[in-house]
Amino acid sequence: MQWLLVFLGGGIGSLARHAANRLGAAAFGPTAPAGTMIVNVAGSLLIGLLAGAVVAAPGSISPGPRLFLVTGVLGGFTTFSAFSLDALALWQRGQTGAAALYVLTTVLVSLVAVAGGFMLGRSA
Numbered sequence: 612m613q614w615l616l617v618f619l620g621g622g623i624g625s626l627a628r629h630a631a632n633r634l635g636a637a638a639f640g641p642t643a644p645a646g647t648m649i650v651n652v653a654g655s656l657l658i659g660l661l662a663g664a665v666v667a668a669p670g671s672i673s674p675g676p677r678l679f680l681v682t683g684v685l686g687g688f689t690t691f692s693a694f695s696l697d698a699l700a701l702w703q704r705g706q707t708g709a710a711a712l713y714v715l716t717t718v719l720v721s722l723v724a725v726a727g728g729f730m731l732g733r734s735a
Contacts, residue, residue, distance in 0.1 A: 613678055620683015628688045642704075644697030648717045652724050654689030659725035661685075663732025 628650050635646025661681060665672055672680075694717060701710035 612675070616675055616679040617683045617686070620679040621687035624684040624687025624689075627684075628690075642700075644694070644701070644713060647693045647697050648713065648720075650689055651691070651694055651717055652720050654685050655721040656724040656728040657688075658685050659728025659730075660732040660735075661728075662725075663729035664735055665732075666729075667733040667735060 628646075631650045631653075632646030635643070635649055639645040658681060661672065661677070665677070698710050698714050701707075701713060
């Protein structure tokens with residue numbers, strides 16, 4: 612049953628990621644890694660919310676739903692490997708400043724998002 616939960620959640624997360632990438636490409640152009648940045652920040656916020664909720668109310672999210680949401684949905688939704696590849700592509704195209712800005716912005720905003728999500732989840 613655990614494998615099925617991860618499988619189903621991963622499919623949902625992957626579809627959501629694909630949608631975000633398409634929206635990012637439509638909004639910012641096909642070479643801008645906006646979709647990946649949006650996914651990483653949103654995923655950080657969501658995992659922070661879940662972690663905060665679990666800390667605030669231990670046992671509030673049982674292992675099955677947590678496995679489905681965190682490992683499945685969020686695991687399928689966020690991938691830092693795509694982030695790394697996007698940064699490398701910018702750098703290889705000679706857009707060193709854009710690559711550095713992308714890495715710094717994504718990491719810093721994701722840290723703020725996970726902290727904010729954690730605090731919101733803890734207070735829920």
